Amino acid sequence: MPQYLVLIYDDEAVRSAANPEEFERLMKAHEEFCAADGAVIRGGNALQGADTATSIRPDSAGGFIVTDGAFAETKEVLAGYYLVEVAHLDEALAVAKRVPAPFGGVEVRPIRVFE
Amino acid sequence: MDAAGRDRVEAGQGVQWSDGASAAAVAEAHRREWAFVLAATVRVTRDLDLAEECVQDAYAQALAAWSDRGVPAKPGAWLTTVARRRALELLRREATMRRRLPYLLMEQIEPGPGDGDAPDIPDDRLRLIFTCCHPALSVEAQVALTLRLLCGLSTAEVARAFLVGEATMAARITRAKKKIATAAIPYRVPATDELPARVDAVLTVVHLLFTTGHTAPAGAELIRGDLVERSLELARLLRTLLPDDAGVAGLLALILLTDARRDTRMDANGRLLPLPEQERSRWDRRAIDEGVALVRHALRHRPPGRFALMAAIAAVHAEAPAWQDTDWAEIVALYDLLVRLWPSPVVALNRAVAVGFAIGPAAGLAALDALVAEPQLAGYAYAASARGAFLARLGRFGEARVAYEEALLLTENAVERAYLAARLENLTENEPSC
Numbered sequence: 001m002p003q004y005l006v007l008i009y010d011d012e013a014v015r016s017a018a019n020p021e022e023f024e025r026l027m028k029a030h031e032e033f034c035a036a037d038g039a040v041i042r043g044g045n046a047l048q049g050a051d052t053a054t055s056i057r058p059d060s061a062g063g064f065i066v067t068d069g070a071f072a073e074t075k076e077v078l079a080g081y082y083l084v085e086v087a088h089l090d091e092a093l094a095v096a097k098r099v100p101a102p103f104g105g106v107e108v109r110p111i112r113v114f115e
Numbered sequence: 116m117d118a119a120g121r122d123r124v125e126a127g128q129g130v131q132w133s134d135g136a137s138a139a140a141v142a143e144a145h146r147r148e149w150a151f152v153l154a155a156t157v158r159v160t161r162d163l164d165l166a167e168e169c170v171q172d173a174y175a176q177a178l179a180a181w182s183d184r185g186v187p188a189k190p191g192a193w194l195t196t197v198a199r200r201r202a203l204e205l206l207r208r209e210a211t212m213r214r215r216l217p218y219l220l221m222e223q224i225e226p227g228p229g230d231g232d233a234p235d236i237p238d239d240r241l242r243l244i245f246t247c248c249h250p251a252l253s254v255e256a257q258v259a260l261t262l263r264l265l266c267g268l269s270t271a272e273v274a275r276a277f278l279v280g281e282a283t284m285a286a287r288i289t290r291a292k293k294k295i296a297t298a299a300i301p302y303r304v305p306a307t308d309e310l311p312a313r314v315d316a317v318l319t320v321v322h323l324l325f326t327t328g329h330t331a332p333a334g335a336e337l338i339r340g341d342l343v344e345r346s347l348e349l350a351r352l353l354r355t356l357l358p359d360d361a362g363v364a365g366l367l368a369l370i371l372l373t374d375a376r377r378d379t380r381m382d383a384n385g386r387l388l389p390l391p392e393q394e395r396s397r398w399d400r401r402a403i404d405e406g407v408a409l410v411r412h413a414l415r416h417r418p419p420g421r422f423a424l425m426a427a428i429a430a431v432h433a434e435a436p437a438w439q440d441t442d443w444a445e446i447v448a449l450y451d452l453l454v455r456l457w458p459s460p461v462v463a464l465n466r467a468v469a470v471g472f473a474i475g476p477a478a479g480l481a482a483l484d485a486l487v488a489e490p491q492l493a494g495y496a497y498a499a500s501a502r503g504a505f506l507a508r509l510g511r512f513g514e515a516r517v518a519y520e521e522a523l524l525l526t527e528n529a530v531e532r533a534y535l536a537a538r539l540e541n542l543t544e545n546e547p548s549c
Contacts, residue, residue, distance in 0.1 A: 002220075002299045088220045088301035089251060090309065110298045 003042060003085045003111040004092040010079035010103035012050065018103065029100035037084070037095055044082035076104045083111075137181035140190065145174060148191035149267030150352070154239035156198040157302060161218040163264065163292050165205060166198075173198035195236050216296035219246075222303060240265075241304045241356050248317040249300045256291035257320045263288055265352075266345050276342055278333055314357065318366045318422060321349045325370050333527035337381060343374055361416030364409045365423030371406035372429035375399040387534040391438040403433045421457040424449055443473035460489040468501050476508040496525035500535060512542050 034041060050070040059065045070077055082099060086092050089108070096108045152173065156166040173194045187193040221242070247260040255277075262268045262276060274284035294300065305313040328342025350367040357363050379393040410430050413423035428449045435441045450466035463486055471479015483502055492498040503518035516539065523535045 088299045088303075089249075090301055090303070090305065092299075093251070094309075112297075 001085050001087060002089075002092075003083060004089075004096075005109045005111060006082045006084060006092070006096045006099055007078055007107040007109065008080040008082075008099060008101050009076040009105055009107065010101075011076050012103075013075070015079075015103040022102070026100055026102060033098055033100060037098060040084045040086050040091075040095060042083040042085050044080065046080040047078060050077035079103070135182060137186055138178060140181055140186040141174060141177045144177065144190040144194060145267055146348075148194060150240050150243060150265045151191050151238065152194045152198055153264060153267070154243040155195045155236050156202055157219065157243065158221070158237070158239055159199045159202045160206065161221065161302075162216065163219070163295065165202065165209075167264070169198040169201040169205065170194070172201050192236060216293060217299070219296060220299050220301045220303075222301075238356075239302075240352065242302045244317055244353070244356075245304055245313055246295060246300060246302050248313075248320045249295070250313070250316050251298060251300060252291050252294060254320070254323070256287055256294075257316070258323055259284060259288050260291055261320050261324070261349070262345065265349065268345075276327070276339065311362075314360055314362055317353065318362055321346050321353070322366060322369075322422065324349070325373075329373060330531070331528055335529045337385075337387060337528060337530035338377060340377075343370075343377070346370060347374065361413045362420040362422055365413035365420050365426050368406040368409035368413060368426035369422050369429055371402045371409070372426055372433050375402040375406065375433060381530065385530065386537075387530050389534075390432065395435075395437065398433065403430075406430065407433065418456060419452070421453060424453045424456065428453075441472070443469060447473045460486060460491040461495070463489070464492060464495070464498055464501065471501075471505050476505040480505040480509065494525055496522045496531075499525060500538075503538065507538075507542060516542055 030046075034044075053068075053070040055067050055069060055071045057065050057067075082095075084092060084095050086095060089110070092108050092110075096106050099106050149170070153166055153170050156169050157163060160166040160169065176197055177190070177194060181187070243264060244261075247264055248257045252260070258277070259273050262273045263270065268276070270285045270288060271281050273288070274281040277284070304310075324342055325346035328339040328344075328346060330337060331339045347367075347370050350363070350370050353360075353363045354367050375398045376390075376393060377399070379395070379397050380388055382388055406426065407430050410423060410426045413420065414427060416423070419427075428446055431442055431446050431449070446469045447466065450462065450469050453462050454466055464483070467479055467482035467486060470482045480502070483498070483505065486492055486498070499518050499522035503515045503522060506512075506515035506518055519535055519539045519542065523532060523539070526532050526535060
C-alpha cells in the first residue's frame with residue numbers, strides 16, 4: 001500500500017498570535033485525530049519552530065556551508081508531519097483533511113519507493 | 116516497448132482516414148467509442164500511455180479490417196477486443212523490462228469470462244472521467260487530459276485548442292500522467308460522500324471547454340465549433356452515466372440553450388451580432404426544447420446548482436419572442452440566487468448588467484461601479500465593455516470611449532475586437548462636436 005507524508009505547515013505569525021487555550025485545543029484535536037485515524041498512521045511528530053532550524057548545503061570546494069534557519073524562507077514553515085499508509089491518493093486526501101492545521105494547512109506527498 | 120515507440124505515439128496525429136464507407140465508420144467510431152475503448156483498455160494495461168498506444172493501434176487495424184470484412188455490428192466491442200489483445204501482447208513482452216511509472220491503482224478487478232468477449236466488457240468511462248478530472252491535478256491538466264483521453268484528440272489538436280505550443284502541451288500531459296501514477300490517483304469512481312464535489316470538478320472542466328469554444332479567448336474565429344461539440348458530447352455522456360445528477364442535467368441544459376444561438380451570433384460578413392440583434396426565429400428550437408425540459412428537471416433539486424441557475428437564465432432568453440420581451444426582473448432574481456450560491460465576481464458582473472436592463476443604465480452602472488474593487492475584474496474585458504455600453508446609453512460618450520478602449524486592449528478575439536472597434540466608431544458619430 002502506498003504511503004504518504006502529510007506535512008503540516010504553519011504561518012508562524014498566526015501561530016505566535018494564538019493563546020494558550022488555542023494550543024490546548026490543538027493538542028486535544030491531534031490526540032483525537034490519532035485515536036480516530038490510528039489504523040493508517042505510521043508515524044508523526046511536531047517540530048520545534050523554524051528559528052531552531054539549521055540548514056546545510058554543499059559548498060563548491062567539497063565542504064559544507066552551515067547556516068542558521070530553515071531551508072527556504074517562506075511565510076509558512078514546516079511544523080510537523082504524519083506518515084500514513086492508505087490505498088490511494090483519495091484516501092490520503094481524506095485523512096489529510098482531518099489533520100488539525102489551524103495555523104496554515106497541509107501538503108500531501110507520496111513516499112517514493114525504490115525497488 | 117521502447118521509449119522511442121512511446122514518443123512516436125505521443126507525437127502522433129491520430130489515425131489518418133482514407134475514403135470509403137469503412138473509413139467513415141472508423142471515424143464515427145473514433146468519435147463515439149474512443150472513451151469507452153480506452154477506459155476498458157486501461158483496465159488491462161493499468162497504464163495510460165500503453166492503453167493509448169493500443170487503442171490507436173486498434174483504430175489503425177480497423178481501417179484495413181473493416182474495409183475487407185465489413186463494419187462489425189458492435190464497433191466499440193470490436194475495437195476494445197483488438198486493443199486489449201494488443202495490450203496483453205505488449206505487457207507479456209514488457210514484463211522483463213523496467214517500467215517507467217508505477218501501475219494505476221484500481222479496485223480488485225473481477226476477472227470476466229474470457230477477456231474481450233463483448234458482453235463482458237465493463238463500462239469504465241466514469242473511472243476515466245474522474246481520473247482525468249481529479250482535483251489533485253491543475254485545471255489546465257484536467258482539461259488537457261479530458262480532451263486527450265476522453266475525446267481522443269492528439270496532443271497537437273489539444274495544443275491548438277488552447278493556443279499553446281505543442282511541446283508545452285505535451286509536457287503538461289506527460290506531467291499530469293506522471294502525477295496520476297506516482298501519487299497513486301486511483302482509477303475509480305469516488306465514494307458516495309465524495310461524489311458531489313468530484314462531479315462538480317468534472318462539470319467545471321466540461322463547462323470550461325464549452326466557454327472556450329463558445330467564445331474563443333483569442334484568435335480569428337469567434338466560435339470554436341469543435342470544442343463546443345466536444346463539450347456537448349461530454350455533457351451528454353455524463354447525462355447517460357449519471358442520470359440522477361441535477362448538476363449534470365443543468366450543465367447539459369446550459370450548453371444546449373446557449374449553443375442554440377450559434378448560427379445567429381454573426382451576420383453573413385462575419386460581424387458579431389449581440390443578443391438584441393440576433394434573429395430569434397433561427398435559434399435551434401429542438402436544442403431549446405431539450406434544454407428547457409432539462410432545466411425544469413435540474414431545478415427540482417434543492418438547493419439548485421449553479422449550472423441549473425445559469426441554464427434557467429439562458430432559458431428566459433430562449434423563451435422571449437423578442438429582445439424587448441425579455442423578462443429582466445426574472446433574470447435579476449435568478450442572478451440574485453446565483454450570487455448567493457456562487458459568489459464570484461463574474462457572476463456579480465453579469466447580475467449588474469441584468470440590473471441595467473431591468474431598471475436602467477444608471478442603475479446598471481452603479482451596480483458595476485460597486486465591483487471596481489474586485490481584482491478578478493480588473494483585467495476582464497466584459498467589465499469594461501459593459502461599462503462602456505451603459506455610459507453610452509447615458510450619453511456620457513467621453514467616458515464610454517475610455518471604457519471601450521480599455522475593453523479593446525483586453526480583447527484578443529478578432530471578431531470581438533472588430534465589434535468593439537465598431538462601437539467606438541459609432542460613439543464618435545454621436546459625440547457632441549464641441
